[in-house]
Amino acid sequence: MNALLTVNDVHLAYGEHEVVHGVDLHVPVGPYGLGIIGESGSGKTTIARAILKLHPVVSGSITFAGADVLALKGSDLSTYRREVQMVFQDGDGALDPRMSVLSSVSEPLAIHGIVPKSQRRERVGDLLDEVGLTADLMSRFPHQLSGGQRQRVVLARALALEPRLLVLDEPTSALDVTVQERVLQLVERLREERKLAYVLISHNLAVVDRLCESSVVLYEGTVMESGSTRDLLDSPRHPYTRALRSAVPEIGVHRSALTRISTGVGTSPAGCTYSERCPFALDICRKEVPALLEVDGRQVACHRAGEAMTLPA
C-alpha cells in the first residue's frame, strides 16, 4: 500500500513523564480511515498533537509522503501545514471568539495566499455549503452558533486548504446524537468526494467501526491491539479490546464490565500496562512487557493472545 503517513516507534512525554511508549501508525493514501481507540489519558490526543507538530517527539519518526515530518522547516513545513489538517474535539475552543465565521474560514486561505482576496468570500460560501451550512452564517461569531454548527465551521476551515490527511480528534463527542450523525455523514461523503485520508481519534467504537478500515487500540500510551477494524471488533484478541467491546451498551445483550478502574498515573507495573485491570493476568503479565506480535491477522500485545480466554465465572 502507498504510505501517506507513517508513525514509527514514537515516544512522547510531558516533561519527565513518558505518556506514549513507542506507537506505530500507518495511513495509506485516501480514501482511508485509521481509528485510534482508547479511553481518556491513553495518549490519543498527544499523538495527534505530535503528528501536527504541536508536541515534541522524544524518539521515533513520523513520515508524511516520504518526508521526515520532525525535520520540516520553512516552506516545507508550510506545505505540510497545507496537506495535514486537524479537527478538534471542542469546536468552541478551536474558533477564535473574536472572529466571524468568514474570518475564521478564510484565515487559511489568507495565510497560504491560495485564493485572491476578492474571491475569498465566495470560496468560504462554497466551503460552508460543502459542510452543510448556509452562507448567511458568515457574519456570525462562535458564541452565536450551536455546537454542531461550530464543529462544521471547524471542519470547513480544515478543508479550505484541501488537505490530503485530516486528523479528527473526537469530532463528535461534544455533540448530541442527532448532530453527531450529521457530522459522521459529512465525513463519509468527504472521504469519497475528496479521496481523503484521516486519523480518527475516538472512544466510541461505533464511530470507528463505521468510518475506519483499520484501528489501533491504545491503553496508557501503549498499543494493545491493531489491525482491521472488523477483526478487532468482531473477534478481539486482547482482553482490553474485549473489555471495550463489551462496554458498549447493547440492548438485551449481557456484558461483562471493565473489571477495575484505572489506577492512573505513576503506578504502571513492570510488565503489561493493562495487567492491573486484566481479568486474565498471570504472573508473567506483571513481570514482562508483552511484545506486539502478529496473531490471527492482526497485531496483539498480550502474553495470552494465542489462547482462547474465557472469563472465570
Add this chain to the structure above:
Amino acid sequence: MSGPVPDLAPLATSDASIMPGRRRSWLWPGWGAAKRVPLLVAGLVLSALIIIAGVLAPWITPYPEDAGAVVHPTQALLAPSAAHWFGTDIVGRDVFTRVVFGARVSLGIVVIVLVVSAVVGLSIGLAAGFFGGWLDAVLMRVTDIFLAFPALLLSIALAAVLSPSALHAALAIAFTWWPWYARLARGQAASIRRQGYSDAARILGASRTRQLVRHVLPNASTPVFVQMSLDAAGIILTAATLSYLGLGAQDPTPEWGLMVAKGQPLATTAWWVITFPGLAILVTAVAFNFVGDGLQSVFDPKRGRR
C-alpha cells in the same frame, strides 16, 4: 450562495433557528447589553458631557481669556453670582471658566497616561506571555521591580526630577502605571496560548506575528480596556495629587488639583475657589468609575454573554 444546495441544507436551517441571534460585534456588546447596566449609561452620559464641555470650552465659557495668564485685581475673590457662577479666584479669574477648561487638561493627562502605559504594558505583557521562556522571566522580573515601589512615591520622585508641567506629570504617572497592564496582558496571552484556537492557528500555518496580531492581541485586550476605563478615575486623582504638591501643572494652567492647592489657604474665606474644582475632580472620577464598572459587568463572562 452558489452551487447546488446539498441535502444537509434543510437541517442547517433548522440549526440556525435554534439561535436566531442578532448580529453583535465583539467589541461593543450593543445598547441592549449596555442598557441593562444603568450605571454604565449614567457614566457614559456624564463622561460625554465632560468631554464635550472640555472640547467646547472656548465657546461655552463666559471669559475664555481667564483660562490663561490674566489678572483682574479689581474682581478678586468675588462670591458666586450671575456674572461669575462659581465666583472668582485670588487674581480675579472666573472659576467657572477655569473649571471647564480644566477638563481639557485632566482629560489630556488621562489620555496620555492610558495610551503610553497601554502601549508599553501590552507590548511587554503580550511578548512575555506569548513567547514564554527566558523572555517571559526577564520581562516579568523587570515589571516586578517597577511594582515593588509604591506607585505614587515613584511618580512623585520622577515628577520632582523633571521640570514641573502637566505633560511631565502625565509621563511620571505612566511610568508607574504600565506594569499593571503588562501583568494583566501577560496572564491573558499565556492563557490564550493554551486555547484551541491558538493551536488551530499554528496548524493552519499562521506565522508568530499573525498569531500575535490576529489572535492574541484582540483576545487579550478586552480586560485591559476594561481596566483602563476603571483606571481613568485613579489617574485624574493622581494627576491632581501631583499638581497639588506642585509637581504637575503650573499656574496659569487651569488644572483642577492645582486650583485646589492654590485655593486651600482661602478655604475658610472664599470656599468657592476650592470647592468647584474639587467637585469637578469628584464628578469626573465618579463618571469614569461608572463606565469602568459598567464595562466590566458587561464583559464579565459570568454574565453569560457567550
